[in-house]
Amino acid sequence: MQGAGGHGSPAPFICIEDAVVQRAGRAILSIDSLKIAEGESVAIIGPNGSGKSTLVGLIARTLLPLHRDNPPVVFRGQPRITLSEIRSLVGVVSSTMQEETSVHLPALDIVAGGVEGTLGLRPRMDERDVARARRIAWECMEQIGIADLAERDMLTLSTGQARRVLIARALAGNPTALCFDEPCTGLDPEGMHYVRRTMRHVVQAGHPLVLVTHYLDDIVPEIKRVIALKDGHVFADGPKEEILTDRLMSALFDLSVLVTNIQGRYSLVTAY
Numbered sequence: 001m002q003g004a005g006g007h008g009s010p011a012p013f014i015c016i017e018d019a020v021v022q023r024a025g026r027a028i029l030s031i032d033s034l035k036i037a038e039g040e041s042v043a044i045i046g047p048n049g050s051g052k053s054t055l056v057g058l059i060a061r062t063l064l065p066l067h068r069d070n071p072p073v074v075f076r077g078q079p080r081i082t083l084s085e086i087r088s089l090v091g092v093v094s095s096t097m098q099e100e101t102s103v104h105l106p107a108l109d110i111v112a113g114g115v116e117g118t119l120g121l122r123p124r125m126d127e128r129d130v131a132r133a134r135r136i137a138w139e140c141m142e143q144i145g146i147a148d149l150a151e152r153d154m155l156t157l158s159t160g161q162a163r164r165v166l167i168a169r170a171l172a173g174n175p176t177a178l179c180f181d182e183p184c185t186g187l188d189p190e191g192m193h194y195v196r197r198t199m200r201h202v203v204q205a206g207h208p209l210v211l212v213t214h215y216l217d218d219i220v221p222e223i224k225r226v227i228a229l230k231d232g233h234v235f236a237d238g239p240k241e242e243i244l245t246d247r248l249m250s251a252l253f254d255l256s257v258l259v260t261n262i263q264g265r266y267s268l269v270t271a272y
């Protein structure tokens, strides 16, 4: 089937054209053109305030751009798409969600809530639907190696464990792609290790990932493309070997930095 990409090329999974998000009278994000192909995993990096979370909100439609006749964000070439269709295309995990799910509920029910996009299981849910949602939740937790947390109260989990529960919750909605906004922020090295391992696992399991991060270390080997944002604009976009260089990263962060690459795992080093 030919998508809306024209000339026989398939439509991109996400196509953002001429998108402007304005807050307090100024453009906090301004994207001329940004396309993410079907099946492609990307990392979006940039300093604080560069517009990364705004971009996630734009993609997930949790915030709205300036009105235009043609929608600035188009999935698979379909200009009109509902919020629930977006949810089935992109499962988002963000720190806001972590706050929202800090409640006295078993982790299994938090994950089960991901099936219908609710916080925990919906009240007055049919018994069969509850059983089905819990079965899916269990499978998703098992898939990423956290089934042992199923009965634990969310409020007793470490930040790293809760983060992985949220990843399982996103998987429970069976979205095509996943979008993680700063998945390793606030975690200790062990927590980071397990979240990064989980990211590799979900990509290898066939879910393309849009990863938003400050840390080059989060860019798992499966991610080949890096998009750098600065001051609300795309500053650089390309294969990670071309973007993750000393020169480009120093210009991005306005700081003299060195990029290390050990067997495909990148890091930033500064001489402080």
Ligand SMILES: Nc1ncnc2c1ncn2[C@@H]1O[C@H](COP(=O)(O)OP(=O)(O)OP(=O)(O)O)[C@@H](O)[C@H]1O
Pocket: 023, 024, 028, 046, 047, 048, 049, 050, 051, 052, 053, 054, 055
């Ligand atoms: N509601 C708002 N009103 C005014 N300014 C806002 C609002 N929301 C965001 N901004 C500003 O927009 C810019 C981009 O914010 P955004 O949260 O997208 O950046 P970010 O790259 O995700 O930052 P961080 O790395 O700190 O999470 C920032 O300068 C922020 O202060």
